[in-house]
Amino acid sequence: MTTWKQALAGSIPEALGAEIEVFETQIGLRKLGRIDEKLFAETRLRRGVYGQRYDNGQRHDGVESQSLAFPLADLTKGPQTKWDAPGMQRIKVPMGKLSSRQLEVMAELAEEYSDGILHVTTRQDVQLHHVHIEDTPDLMRRLAAVGITTREACGNSVRNVTACICAGTCRTEAFDVMPYAKAVTWFLLGHDDVQDMGRKFKISFSGCKTEPCGLASFHDIGLIARTREIDGATRRGFELVVGGGLGAVPYAAQLLSDWVTEEELLPTCQAICRVFARLGEKENRMRARFKFLVVKLGIAEIRRLVAEEREKLRPDPRWVSYLSHLGELDEAPLPEPVAPATPEAEGFARWRATNVKPQRQPGFALVFVRLPLGDFTSDQARGVASLVRRFTTETLRTTVEQNLALRWVHDADLPALHAELVALGLAAPGANGLEDVVSCPGTDTCKLGISSSRGLAAVLAERLGGAESQRSADTSALRVKVSGCFNSCGQHHVADLGFLGVSRNVDGRRVPHFQVVVGGEWANNAGSFGLAIGAVPSKNVPAVVDELTGRYERERQPGESFRAFVQRIGKKEIRASLERFMAVPSYQQDPSYYRDWGDPREYTIGDIGVGECAGEVVSFVAFGLAAAERGLFEAQLLLDDGEWERAAARSLAAMVDAARALTRELHPNLGTGADEIVREFRDRLVEPGIFRDASAGGKHATYLLRHHAAGPPGDAALARQRLEEAQLFVDAAHLCHEALVARASGKVAP
Template sequence: MPPRQRRRGEGQWALGYREPLNKNEEGKKNDDGLNVRRRILDIYSKSGFDSIDPADLRGRFRWYGIYTQRRPGIDGGKTAVLEDEELDDRYFMLRVRIDGGRLNAAQLRAIADVSSKYARGTADVTDRQNIQLHWIEIESVPAIWETLEAVGLTTTEACGDTPRVIIGCPLAGIAADEVIDATPQLQEIHDRYIGSPEFSNLPRKFKTALSGCTAQCTVHEINDIAFVGVVNDEGEAGYDLWVGGGLSTNPMFAKRLGAFVRPEQAPEVWAGVTGIFRDYGYRRLRSRARLKFLMNDWGPERFREVLEKEYLGYRLPDGPAPGGPRDARRDHVGIHRQRDGAYYVGFAPRVGRVNGDLLHVIADLAEEYGSGRVCTTTEQKMVILDVPEERTEALAAELEAHDLQVRPSVFRRQTMACTGIEYCKLAIVETKQRGMDLIEELEKRLPDFDEPLSINLNGCPNSCARVQVADIGLKGQLVTDADGNQVEGYQIHLGGTVGGAFGKKIRGLKTTADELPDYVERVLRRYQDQRNDGESFADWVQRAEQEDLT
């Protein structure tokens, strides 16, 4: 039976309601976002910023990874007050799409060249394996695209109401203990569907994870759709299907559908789930236009039924659930053996911040010590692959000479930060520099702290840096200091874990930015004093007295 109907006011296409219910939907109906490329090439790049149609500038540009960045000098208190045109700078953020995090030296050099020539040297590795650049002028975009596309890179659907970058394990195909190499399926989904009008008008963004990694580095629990490597009772390697995860202001973990997906089925299953989102997703309110809300209303059983009956035309077999991640750190930092006997070397920039010159250095080192392959990770880190064992320490020394730590402190290893007020129009507070300063302070104050601990800083409530699933999640907001002044600060979430529980919010628990190092030091020392043998920070938070968390 078809799913019971919701009221037509949700704007679900499958229920026959096609009239746009908000400005974003109207813009997409008027013109597919993919069509803006031609106008950028033929009109805007030649006539300049003032020639750009506002519907393209603040809407369709995102279909090619382009956002206006925040005008300098606007404080966080004005973020929600000013109109877009008052917040907009005449420069852009550009997001380079890196599916699976996979790069070769030529591709990394191309990004480095773009950074140095067109982006004032800026570059940030994101927690979705992309690289973001800033200070881009519209006149430079055609040359940037030409540079990137010459080496097989793109910005297509890096943003917008589209299937965004497909995250994957950076060790796919080489990890000694991986369940399945997801590279063929990831590539097929990308080649068949990315940039296709079939899925270029979704209700909102759509995030995909596809991996057979035993570290579960793609954090499948917080993606719209995730394929998690498993082995069924017959010994076949395939995927367990998860749907409907996401954070932001209404965090929800993805739900297992209980279905086993064979590798050759993954692309059409992906298309089926994406089709459900396109057709049944809520388009009335942007705040409810993510797949997690549909999943929350339907439940996994009904979702699976619609997928199989309306979109696949066959039933998927039941399958096993994946086990948990192999350890508390879902990353690939350090020196580790590959299945072929070579080694990979994972290293940690500070909160993902690099630059054009540094990217050139990394590309050179990847060629000198390995095969030229280098990957980004979902933790704002990077990995050089295919290094002979006897050369790993020399590579580690070279990286560390450039402040790219192979054996970082826990604070360098597990602190992430979003873009923040430096460039983002949604942000309220600074994050990147604050995160770097916090790392430095904690390394001085707690030099022997070595328990797994994630600290995530976000500049606004949207949780690009996953504050709800961090041990210490810091959500930017304005707070009142001891003198009664409104200053930058953070609401604190404690004890979050991916797939476990969202961070605990204690009423009134906030800190100013200046007091942040003192707060973190204080709560970590209490944890050290009170924890039981083997007890994680998240577990301690659940039983700690409230006064010990403040």
């Protein structure tokens, strides 16, 4: 039977196809027990293949914890992660930019490998849940065939680069950041200098300082477009902030430089990544994000280190080559409206007021498609793709508020587009406002979820929807965001009304609660964080929202923002007004408090697992040595098939992989050419006597030097001998790695 690999041959870019082949081989090797589970876990995370709740094989059913009897009970895909447990596939969508065909493919994948639902995240990714790991290579191939890679969607890597969805159409932007964000995305994707990080790393772009779209303040690198007049010419550059992050304790990013030229953008980002990879915490996962390093060393020292690292970088033509193609991402509108005579359907006026944003270009609008909890079905996705084709020129974006945005819609087409969205069940008004509640996955699928953020968000959205006539536009514009745990994926710190899932013990029983955080600032690139007021039982959160919005509605001063209102009346007063919602009735009085939203089970935190947000700390060397092992395995298969010439080439490549991994520890600027690698390996590891062991001395090193210098083997016997020598070399490389680690830590080498 035809496979997807065969069916898509010729459609997949070579590099993407090769990566997927490697991953598929790694899956096979893990099933054979030939890859360590931690290494495999980080490997799959870097392909966006993430764990889900209950994947440790345990699930509390409300009465007791049940073991889930997966077929391959003993096989794992990571520590405490059962092979057969369904997982989440995160799909990177750089800057949220999607074509209609890409969306259609995702719709197909959702219904063939997932549950028919696509989920948009707060970082412009798309996620599919309940995916089996053995389906992921084909899933990736189908994505690759439409130009999408899932590489480094999770794990300790540079995550999806996000950008302002209004870029190019915005009234307040300095310039369109899209080509720069794209350049950074592809430059850092798979780059050697971002493979050794102790934690994930997030980058965002904003076109201006005042709007929220880029959310620069809570990113590891936040880039804000600006221009300067230099020598009579307008020059483009960026204000660059670093070390922001949410999590349990949010940190606002600090100014690294108020002017980074467009020519220096990529090398500066590269240098920052190098500093993080070199000096960032690797042991304590709770303090491994870049923000902790920035605080620990201080911004002045970080600035010095980045400058120092920048000087050391090996020049790369890609730093500036993209600058001659800046216009490639420019979007153009359809020349004429396609359905200008369409009458306005019911609800059009409010939808237009809340879901449509005029563009800088007269006559055009950006239309938000509100997705409840970030979810939409495969059928809806196909419908949206069709609308994207009909009403725009492929100008779709996913948004950080878990919605979709269609750009360059003719104003005259808005009634027709609205009518089509009504038919799709996607015309809900109130986008990005009070009733459009943002939520992380929480206890639905996240291993770390403490409370049901989605359950709460669904209830809030339902209650708040349709009540807009009873409140002012200011109140309707407030933002509500819910996180199921302290990792803050729901971005509650920067909401007007934020909720953070916590658990409390009441009379020996667990009660789901949410910490109330008020007055966060979404504007000014999420300029400041909210105030924590106290925890209320989950069941009382809707009443808390009513109380706070009601007070704001009644007591605000003209033009006063919610943040200003909160600051004026004070944390103490707000807490006082919420005290009555903090009490928990006894279980006998009201057992509903002891269950979470949308979940009839008695509440427990027993299902919390080991999160994978932090990934596994696997060094560049470990990945390199694993690649070498994989190469030897493939060489053996080739040899078994009688392809001895290819087998010899593959075994030599495996040795070069191992040598590069080791040598790069001493020479970070090491290139990728085999000649350079072998030369540097000889000079830095062999001749100084580092690559040697007690029994063989440096003998195994000579295998690489000899095989590299020699031509192809003359026969199968010689190829087999070379493969055996390559195996010895890679084994010796492992020993050398241990010696290097011991030397670095001041311990005696084994």
